[in-house]
Amino acid sequence: MIRFDDPAAFGAALDALPQPDDAALAAGRARQAVLTKPAGSLGRLEEIALFMAGWQRRERPALDRVRATVFAGNHGVAARGVSAFPVEVTAQMVANFQAGGAAINALARACGAALSVVALDLDRPTGDIASAAAMSEEECLAALNAGAQGVAADTDLLFVGEMGIANTTPAAALCAQAFGGAAADWCGHGSGIDGPGVARKIAAVESALALHGEHCVTPFETLRRLGGREIAAMAGAILAARLLRVPVLLDGFICCAAIAPLVAARPTFTDHCLAAHCSAEQAHARLLGHFGLEPLLRLGMRLGEGSGAAVAVPLVRAALAAHNGMATFAEAAVAQAL
Numbered sequence: 001m002i003r004f005d006d007p008a009a010f011g012a013a014l015d016a017l018p019q020p021d022d023a024a025l026a027a028g029r030a031r032q033a034v035l036t037k038p039a040g041s042l043g044r045l046e047e048i049a050l051f052m053a054g055w056q057r058r059e060r061p062a063l064d065r066v067r068a069t070v071f072a073g074n075h076g077v078a079a080r081g082v083s084a085f086p087v088e089v090t091a092q093m094v095a096n097f098q099a100g101g102a103a104i105n106a107l108a109r110a111c112g113a114a115l116s117v118v119a120l121d122l123d124r125p126t127g128d129i130a131s132a133a134a135m136s137e138e139e140c141l142a143a144l145n146a147g148a149q150g151v152a153a154d155t156d157l158l159f160v161g162e163m164g165i166a167n168t169t170p171a172a173a174l175c176a177q178a179f180g181g182a183a184a185d186w187c188g189h190g191s192g193i194d195g196p197g198v199a200r201k202i203a204a205v206e207s208a209l210a211l212h213g214e215h216c217v218t219p220f221e222t223l224r225r226l227g228g229r230e231i232a233a234m235a236g237a238i239l240a241a242r243l244l245r246v247p248v249l250l251d252g253f254i255c256c257a258a259i260a261p262l263v264a265a266r267p268t269f270t271d272h273c274l275a276a277h278c279s280a281e282q283a284h285a286r287l288l289g290h291f292g293l294e295p296l297l298r299l300g301m302r303l304g305e306g307s308g309a310a311v312a313v314p315l316v317r318a319a320l321a322a323h324n325g326m327a328t329f330a331e332a333a334v335a336q337a338l
Contacts (some may be wrong), residue, residue, distance in 0.1 A: 025052055048315065063316060069147075118146055160248075234254075234258040274296065278297075279301055
């Protein structure tokens with residue numbers, strides 16, 4: 001089980017990122033070269049299969065244990081009118097998740113993922129990032145560890161999602177701090193707010209950056225000051241997955257924003273990640289560009305909860321089915337290209 005005892009341990013983990021297994025990658029490439037198809041004809045499905053082989057450290061990767069976790073938290077900045085919904089909806093949606101009635105429940109069942117839901121101190125919203133730090137050091141560590149400790153080493157593929165009214169505001173602040181640009185570049189309509197609501201969001205992010213920017217000298221401190229409990233939990237889970245060599249399907253804007261400070265500090269951090277989709281949230285495409293990731297899907301989704309990642313799981317299954325199940329030229333007695 002992965003645990004970060006203090007900010008230094010979190011930083012040390014970022015300095016010790018494992019790499020995919022070269023031998024498994026080579027074996028996977030060798031297998032792809034003799035399957036009954038023209039080289040490269042399955043496009044990105046071939047790339048996905050090799051990605052999975054390298055991180056699972058086996059020539060024929062499997063997808064027997066797909067696991068998903070939705071983290072939930074509340075945000076003090078919600079009081080500034082930056083969301084279309086009241087903060088009570090966070091707890092109400094957690095109850096819906098637990099009852100099996102949300103979109104992510106249906107999509108997790110459809111893609112064969114085991115789903116967990118972790119609510120993080122919903123009765124204690126984070127600090128309003130426009131006027132205070134989101135979390136204390138202890139609170140941020142607790143959230144990071146809540147994410148990390150839920151990642152099992154035998155997981156074949158992980159995706160994480162979130163629920164937190166107003167969380168596109170801290171997400172925008174994290175991205176602006178990590179990769180620069182104006183607050184307006186990173187602030188969209190989120191849950192469906194109108195123009196004045198977007199203006200309030202931009203103002204909140206500008207205030208947050210002015211207050212905290214000079215102090216955001218490490219990924220931990222950036223998450224602590226500008227993030228949220230569910231956001232830090234996702235970062236902790238994705239970092240733990242890297243340490244355990246578990247491949248990750250990234251969901252939408254909030255999920256990706258959670259690791260923006262980590263990627264800014266360690267550009268290779270997303271090597272164990274596939275971008276499941278590009279959401280309708282206007283800044284997500286820009287963020288994926290900074291990550292150097294091309295999304296598998298573009299479906300205009302903007303729900304969060306891990307929903308876009310769940311929809312992409314069948315693509316990974318298809319990639320592995322072709323990689324593992326096709327005959328070789330020799331087995332099928334088919335002549336190879338000259």
